Amino acid sequence: MKTAHILRRNMMAGLAIVLLFLFADLVEPKSHLQQAQLSCGGKVTVFANMDACTNDSSYRNPGCGCGPLKNPWYATYRWGLIPLLASLLGAATLIGSLTRRLVFLNGAVVIALVAQSSTHALFNERYSSVDLAFNLLFFPLIAAALCVLVTAWFTVLRFSVRWIGSRSRAT
Known part of the structure; x- marks a missing residue:
């Protein structure tokens, strides 16, 4: 029992x-925040979202890329x-x-x-x-x-x- x-x-x-x-x-x-970061030749810029990051003029430069920020x-x-x-x-x-x-x-x-x-x-x-x-x-x-x-x-x-x-x- x-x-x-x-x-x-x-x-x-x-x-x-x-x-x-x-x-x-x-x-x-x-796992990732809504914000995005633009990495360009060692310089990192944070944007409110991925669209704002890809619309930035620096994004079109060679070697630059956008990625999400880890939470x-x-x-x-x-x-x-x-x-x-x-x-x-x-x-x-x-x-x-x-x-x-x-x-x-x-x-x-x-x-x-x-x-x-x-x-x-x-x-x-x-x-x-x-x-x-x-x-x-x-x-x-x-x-x-x-x-x-x-x-x-x-x-x-x-x-x-x-x-x-x-x-x-x-x-």
Whole structure:
């Protein structure tokens, strides 16, 4: 009876982690800003958008090119905040042995990544077979990297709570 209760509760927690990942995918910042930069012989000029960049007279010079600006928050959000929130949710809601909690936590991460990849492939009209092949090729590496990040945050949170608990009981 106790094992069924742990399994049911961990499945609900895993579902919550999957939903967190899917919601985070909807609200994540874009990887590139709307602004564009014109690089011309070492000189860089920033424009409000790509059209303004390509309409500039310097764009027609040889060796000049326009490109989007990378969003500095994208990598922090995707590889920092989301694994931290998932591990925090897992540490707060998963129960049972450490192995069991990590299996459910990492399983939820992989399920969320599969769901994200499939929704991108189904609902993105610009998604090509090259994108699909690229994602299938690197999916195990991306999943492993996110699982390692989530496991590391989970372990840090678990041991910090234990350390704070032991310090508070000692006084």
